[in-house]
Amino acid sequence: MIDPEIVEIFLEEAADIVSSWEKECLKLEKEIDNPKFDGIFRCAHNIKGSAKSVGLDEFGNFVHKIEDVINLLKSGEVVLVPKLVEFLLTAHSVMVGWIEGLRKDIEYKPQTDNVLKTIDDIKAYVAKQSEGFTVNWKNFGTVAVESGEVTEEQVARAVLLQQRKLGEIMVDEGMIAKEAIGKILDVQEKNNEKAQSSKKSTETIRIAANKIDKLIQLIGELSIHQSIISHSKSTGTLDSYICGNAINLAEKINSEIQTQALSLRMVPLENLFQRVERIIRDIARSQGKKVKVHIKGSDVELDKTVIEQITDPLIHIVRNAVDHGIETVEERAQTTKSEFANITILGIQDATGIGIIVKDDGRGLHRKKIVDKAIKMGIISAEDHLSQNEVYQLIFHPGFSTAAQITDVSGRGVGMDVVKQAVNQVGGHLAIESEEGSGSTFTVNLPTTLSIIDGLIVEVSGNKYIVPLMDLAEIIDLNEFKMENTGSGDMMLNLRGKIVPVESLENYFPKSKKRVVFKKKRGTRAEKEQAVIHEEKKIVTAGEIGRPALILELGMDKIAFAIDSIIAQQQIVVRPLNEQLAHLAGYNGGTIMADGDAGMIIALKDIARRYIEECHK
Amino acid sequence: MSDSRSNLDNDLVRKNHSKDESYDENKYKYLLFTVGDELFGVPLMGVREVVEPQPIKPLPNTIDHFLGVINIRGEIVGVVDLRIRFSHEPKDSALMAMIIFESAVGPIAALVDKVESVSVIDDEDVDKNPNISSNFPIEYLIGIGKIKDRLVTLINLNKVLGVETLNKFRASRV
Known part of the structure; x- marks a missing residue:
């Protein structure tokens, strides 16, 4: 009995081994005059052992046969020629396909005849060589024609038959009605779609153990400081030096945990x-x-x-x-x-x-x-x-x-x-x-990671939005420039000799006529304190800039977007938008702002790109 | 949310199905809520949670009944005002609540006037082909349920909300 969960683990491992198999092949090719087969032999041996231990005997047997060839290479009975590297790489491709297939269907079995045939040929070659003959590699059809048993046309037809779909054969053999095939295909398609989508959620990732150790250690430290804080709370000494220290350290550890957790996704x-x-x-x-x-x-x-x-x-x-x-x-x-x-x-x-x-x-x-x-x-x-x-x-x-x-x-x-x-x-x-x-x-x-970006919090028609800092070429103060009319009602300015159109971002993100239904309740003292802390943390870059405008560079073109004001610059943890919100035009992500409200990240680059395309039309 | 609990008691319509083992009560559980003076019911399995009204971040260029986004424990969720969606006067009250639906395109919050109760309504108490008109596609209407003296519009709201597009194209330069 094959246990799907164990096979899952095997497939993860196998994918890794197969990948080093490829690496070994490429290495063999580079050192073709002085090849070392230990690496690839180890790969074959490991994968064979693992496959058999989880009950995938066919896979194991297949690798076993390749291992035989590697053994011949190792013992020097066969000399490594480019064609053999090719063979080992073909075997690699088959295994990759096999692993992929097994992920979706545990009964999957690919076409291995070609590779097996080659193996037989190689073995036959070795046997013959000892008798002093050399034989060219030939496939079954060629040999059959040469032996006069069949004609070339017959072989061609047989090859064609080989490629037919299982369903077609069943229909021809009268096992099944033609109409039924359509239904079966529909069901199969739906099933496979489901399999594919369920696959997504169980996507796995291999992580270096030391990364996890580090994370566990940090979380341990965090809980120590957390217990100091809750102790202080119960004894009413939240203002004490020890507690303040613990809060500071907890904050520091927290940011380290964040960095570490994100690094888990890094490969x-x-x-x-x-x-x-x-x-x-x-x-x-x-x-x-x-x-x-x-x-x-x-x-x-x-x-x-x-x-x-x-x-x-x-x-x-x-x-x-x-x-x-x-x-x-x-x-x-x-x-x-x-x-x-x-x-x-x-x-x-x-x-x-x-x-x-x-x-x-x-x-x-x-x-x-x-x-x-x-x-x-x-x-x-x-x-x-x-x-x-x-x-x-x-x-x-x-x-x-x-x-x-x-x-x-x-x-x-x-x-x-x-x-x-x-x-x-x-x-x-x-x-x-x-x-x-x-x-x-x-x-x-x-960008190293999609999850944390440097963002600029800006105000447009009274609403706060976030603009990724990496989108911006520079920020200018429109008061320092003389703006000119373009003749079509739009504005432009001269930025160090380059003509830059000025668009008001207000036109793109107008004031919403809807009421903001609920103001945040700031009832408890703790929440008020929290709000004050966040207030202090803002790095206010505005002030000196009277009428800020964001300059974007797209290839050769530049464009300025006028905004109300710049509120702060801070690190933004990007939350992907769900499918419904992802269809909203003009945004490419969301985040939770320091005050706990949801915030939207403006896709300024897309807007600029569309503007420029519009201009070129 | 105890203040928004209703006078329609939970056990009103519970029946004894203990004999039938294949009977899954959850399938017949509905979350009842009111919008204006209308009583609606949605399959409980499509509801993730009910929360107090959260501060909404408004988004421009969207259809009228899409209020904006809220923060549900770090997740950004869109909010639909069902009062506007069902052509009722949006009058704020202390009993308002947000129902978080699990739709095909992710969670969606719906603002309603009052959450009433969770009730079991068996198939035999649901009129699947009622002679009424509705302002949303008929295929999402489950039927009209009968609870004691009241009639409930049963609707697959999680599916309706999932297919609506939020962009308001005409007014937008985006």
């Missing part, structure tokens, strides 16, 4: 980078390009959700780098570059957040090609004089692709705009640097 970039390395390798191989991948900073940690969000964009960037950026071997031979192209994947952490850099030494972005294409598409006109950066921004235009030929890897022009969107969505920023002939660098800047 290293290692897995992401490994996946990217594999993709680079696969594409380079399929296109016959020679690429060396350098990875640095894979220990940098990032919020798990952010990593999930940027996985696809990053994969797209490296695909482009290999497909468009890197020249073919022949092309490279005509330059002074070495035969091997270099792609560097870099993870860095600084004060503002995390940066992921993809750098290649390929042909770089072709300025003329991009401009020509943009003119042809009507995005710009031939008279436009664009700065280098403005030219690069063009590739983020929907439907833009300069690839002369569409390959199955990239070049359909759906891509860079989606990449940029996805990066922006997690509050990140995408930058390009490139030099024709010597390569391009894509930099993805990301």
Whole structure:
């Protein structure tokens, strides 16, 4: 009997092992002349043992067969050739698929025939070799045709049959009526949807044990101080030095717990980078390009959700780098570059957040090609004089692709705009640097975590809102500028030589005509004290600024939003909005303000973007 | 919330179903509340909690009966004024309460004039096809329940509130 819960644990573990399996494969490939098989052998052995112990015998047997091959490699009976690394990676893909499948359906079993066939071939090869023969790998069909038992057409038909869906076969065999299939498919779909959605809530995360230890220790400390405080309360000595001290310490520990708790969501970039390395390798191989991948900073940690969000964009960037950026071997031979192209994947952490850099030494972005294409598409006109950066921004235009030929890897022009969107969505920023002939660098800047941001509390038409500080380029005082009419009733000003439109945020967030129904009751003394404390904590940045305006920078454009006043700057714990509130236009999150009321975070960037798009129309 | 408890006693309509083992009383429990002078009932299973009216943070550019957001223990929840939604005069009183519904799109708070009670209303006491008109889609109407001398409009409010959009597009530049 297979216990689903235990299988769950196994799958977590297996996913980890399989991931190191991939890493070992990539290592083997680099050291193909002097390979060490201990790592991959350990992986195979562990996964086999775990699979069998939870009752997944088929999985275990499959890995066991691969282990046989690794044994042959270890003993030196078979020499490691690129094709064998390929085989080990194929086995990896099968296992990944298997694990994914098992998550949804405990009975899942993938198609393993190809891999098993290869294993048999390898074993047969070893057996034959000792007799002095060499045999090329052939699949069943080829051998069958060669033996004259069947014709090629028959094999083709058999292959076709193999690919048929189970339902179709059942209908053909008369086991089931055609109409019933539709119903079954409906039920299956609904069931799988449910399985998928229930899956979400049980999403798990692996956490380093020391992080939890630290958290437990902090909570222990906190409860000591808490007991001092409650003791003081019962003895009426809340004003004592000891109690004051305890309150201060509790506050400090509290903020540490917050930091620690948030760090639980942080995972290293290692897995992401490994996946990217594999993709680079696969594409380079399929296109016959020679690429060396350098990875640095894979220990940098990032919020798990952010990593999930940027996985696809990053994969797209490296695909482009290999497909468009890197020249073919022949092309490279005509330059002074070495035969091997270099792609560097870099993870860095600084004060503002995390940066992921993809750098290649390929042909770089072709300025003329991009401009020509943009003119042809009507995005710009031939008279436009664009700065280098403005030219690069063009590739983020929907439907833009300069690839002369569409390959199955990239070049359909759906891509860079989606990449940029996805990066922006997690509050990140995408930058390009490139030099024709010597390569391009894509930099993805990301906030470390989505959960805590620096926010500016501002007042607009009498209501308080929060604006993420990272959205803002600067804050100016409109009194220091001379505002001019634009001719269409709007205002503009001259900011260090750049013309900046001035929008009043009041137009976007007008005074609500609804009454605020309930004022907060501040009855008890404790609550009043609390309110005073929060009052004191405000870092008032207003005062000197008479008519503050927030300046946003979007690419080359700047826009100023006039507001009533700035109330404070503080750290904001972002609460995601539920589905109903998420549809409200103009906000991208909520928070609980210091006075305990709910507050909304304004999506100022979206508003600015929409304004600028409107202007360009 | 003891002050908003009602004169409709809990045990008014409880019947003896102990013989039938498959009978799940929770399925027939309704939370009764009044809006204006109308008595409504919602399935208790769709209700998360009932709270005192919380201070509301108003949001512009939204439909008239969407009052804004409140803080429910750190969670941000939207508030719908059922008095406006059901075309009643929004007159504040000490008995007002917020019912937090668990809808498909997350929790939603509904402001009502008074929470009456939790009552069991069996299927046989519910008229599923009443001859009345209603200002919300008929598919969300469960029926009209009969409790002693009163009639209760039974409605799947958690579902209705979940499908309503809150944006008021015309007035908005956003």
